[in-house]
Amino acid sequence: MAKLGIQRYTNTLIVLHWLTALCVVVAWFLGEGGRHIRENPPIWHFAFGLAVLVLLVPRLVARLVGGAPPPEPHDAPLLRLAAKVGHATLYAFLIAMPLSGWYAASALGVPVTLWGVTLPALTAPVPQPPGLVxxxxxxxxxxxxxxxxxxxxxxxYHHFVLKDDTLRRMTPA
Incomplete structure (x- = not known):
């Protein structure tokens, strides 16, 4: 049971956080590559990967309008900096991964659909593999x-070693 007075994330952010985590894991397990992708596109990988991008928009808006509590007051400055850098890096990957996958599929000439809607290609198809992206x-x-x-x-680590409320703030009440 959570302690009284814990400054928690909003329910919206908690749900978006865990849905994003679930989509990332499922997309990773459903990921396929190779030459056969043109003939048999990984539709479910596309759906879960793009869902990450779709979930990110309300997540960022919710954070900006005050859905995230302030850092733990006793956190050392280096720990706060590490948290900021870590979160920024995660957000960068949460944006880059779906966009790079969409771009790579577009370069292969594979239509990308999200819940039955075909999305516009991000680049023209190329005959060779899309390469670096x-x-x-x-x-x-x-x-x-x-x-x-x-x-x-x-x-x-926060929960068991530092014994603070960082983990409790992101778990459902």
Whole structure:
């Protein structure tokens, strides 16, 4: 049971956080690459990957309008800086991964659909593999999963070692 007086994230941000995490993990497991992608596009990978981007918009808006509580008051300045850098890096990957995947699919000439709606191509199809962007997307997915894991480990560190309320602030009440 949570302590009284914990400054929590809003319910909206909590739901968006955990839905985003779920979409990232599912998209990673459904990711496929290689030459066969033109003939058999990973539609579910596209759907969950683009859902990350769709969820990010209300998430950023909710944070900007005050949905995030202030940092723990006793956190050391270096820990606060690390949290800011870590969150900024995660957000950058949450934006870059869906966009780079969409771009790579467009370069392959693979239509990208989200819930039955075909999205416009981000680039013209090319006869050769899309190269660097596709490679960055493929490897970036794993990096994003590692970063998310480190994010989770830091939450556990706060909870079990520092014994503060950081983790409780992002768990459902």
């Amino acid at each position: 596709a490679e960055l997307h493929s490897n970036g997915g794993t990096v994003l999963l590692v970063l998310a894991g480190l994010h989770g480990l830091m939450a556990l």
